[in-house]
Amino acid sequence: MKRIALALFACCSIASADERRSGLLDMRPEAQAMQRDDSMNPGMLWVLDGEALWGRKPTPAAQSCADCHGDAAASMRGVAARYPAFDQASGSAIDLAGRIIQCREAHQAGPPLARESKELLALSSFVAHQSRGLPIAPPEDTGMRAVRALGQRIYNTRMGQLDLSCAQCHDDHAGRRLAGSSIPQAHPTGYPIYRLEWQGVGSLQRRLRGCMVGVRAEPFAYGSSEFIAIEAYLMERARGMALETPAIRP
Amino acid sequence: MKAARFLASLLLAMAIPAMAAAQTLQVTGDAVMQSLTGSAGDPARGRAIITDRQKGFCLLCHSGPFNEEPLQGNLAPSLEGAGSRWNEGQLRLRLMDNKRVNAESIMPAYHRIEGLNRVGATWRDRPILTAAEIEDVLAFLMGLKAEKAP
Structure with a gap:
């Protein structure tokens, strides 16, 4: 009886471990x-747009993302897997898109990025893509x-x-x-x-x-x-x- | 923001008794015996409401004898035989507010406006179906009898 219960428990815990699916x-x-297939995935167009934006200065006098963060493949690896994160300065949580907006305003003096704008989605896609395959x-x-x-x-x-x-x-x-x-x-x-x-x-x-x-x-x-x-x-x-x-x- | 929310909840609190008074729901046991309009509904209109994805949207969750509708949900029991499972009064209450019978039900209350949370501006203070529409749907469902065993 005990053995059956144990076996059942083992089955159930394996099942529950496997229950989550993408x-x-x-x-x-x-x-x-x-x-x-990246050559067929239309989302890659946003990632590529984001890559171009990463290296571009929003205004001639401003810095680009790359000027501070360098190669995103290294500096942004794993970042999206950790968001939303706690923002000590504001004392509240911030999502990845919010952090990109904040960076643009505070460090790039560029025109503000609107939520769901093509630019912000491109940059978010590019940054999140650097964590593809990593565990959340x-x-x-x-x-x-x-x-x-x-x-x-x-x-x-x-x-x-x-x-x-x-x-x-x-x-x-x-x-x-x-x-x-x-x-x-x-x-x-x-x-x-x-x-x-x-x-x-x-x-x-x-x-x-x-x-x-x-x-x-x-x-x-x-x-x-x-x-x-x-x-x-x-x-x-x-x-x-x-x-x-x-x-x-x- | 906080003040606005407080004001909204205050207004809501004042509105509830008024609405409850306006809507005299006569529940007998698990049934509403009286027609909401004083007359019988039209089953053909009821059928159209059931299959309309903006009006009754019943087939999002239920399936039933609607051969022209290929995309039917399976979150809830089939509507087939509904008219044999319940009498008219029981079914009327279940359409109006199924949570009175089963608090855990996922079925929306089709004819209740109070006790809801964050209802979108377009939908606020009006029920999903009017009294006449409830009677129409009811008239159609009561016609869905289970086939008798041979």
Whole structure:
């Protein structure tokens, strides 16, 4: 009896260790192949744009990203896997796009970068691409712990006219079909992503807005503490999974 | 921001009793026996509401006898036989607010406006379906009888 219980426990713990899966694996084989082949992956166009921006001065008198950070392959390796991070100066969490915006304002005196602008998505894609294949590794500091707890609370809160929480679909019904689409587990492994539905690249916050509008809720603002908190919680939930930027999703 | 949120919750708190009073929901056991409009709904209109992806969007979660609709969800039981599983009053309550019967249900309350969180401006203070639409959907679903065993 004890042995059976032990064996069951072992099976269950192996199963739960393997339960998390990237949305990549839920796509049809052609879409997976498109993501895996850089010459076919449309997200690489944003990465290449970002690479060009990395080396370019936003204004003639300003410094480029490369002037301070050098070769991104070395300096940005693993950075996206650790965001959102705690920003000591402001005493709040900051996402990767927010950090790029901050850098542009504080150190480059360039024109501000708007959320979801082509430029910001290109730079975010380029920086995140330097972590492709690395495990997601959120920072352990206490500041982030509180942020993640808030993110988890929002994730579990019913909202909108349809009165649904993120968890009710993406935890309780992942893998089931919502009309024709399979519900993903919502692991943010490949952002910014090239979404076929968008015919373009977008951030995780754009994706979250999509779900909020879907349940007829008032979406949070881009760069808001709520969105950054959800992002921090989702990254913790995906800890150890490999980054895929630029990922393709339906 | 904080002040705005406080004001919003204050307004909400004041609004709830008014709404509750406006909506006299007569629940008997697990049923609402009276038609919300005082008359029977139109099953053909009800069927159209069920398959409309902006109106009833029932097929996002449910499947049912709608051969022209290839993309049907599987988050919830089939609508097939709904008219045999429940009587009209029970089904009316489940359409209006299924969480009264099952608090954990993922089914939206189609005819309730209070007790919701962060409803988008476009949708605020109006139910998903009107009283007449509830009666139409109900009329169609009551016609979905389970096939009798031979």
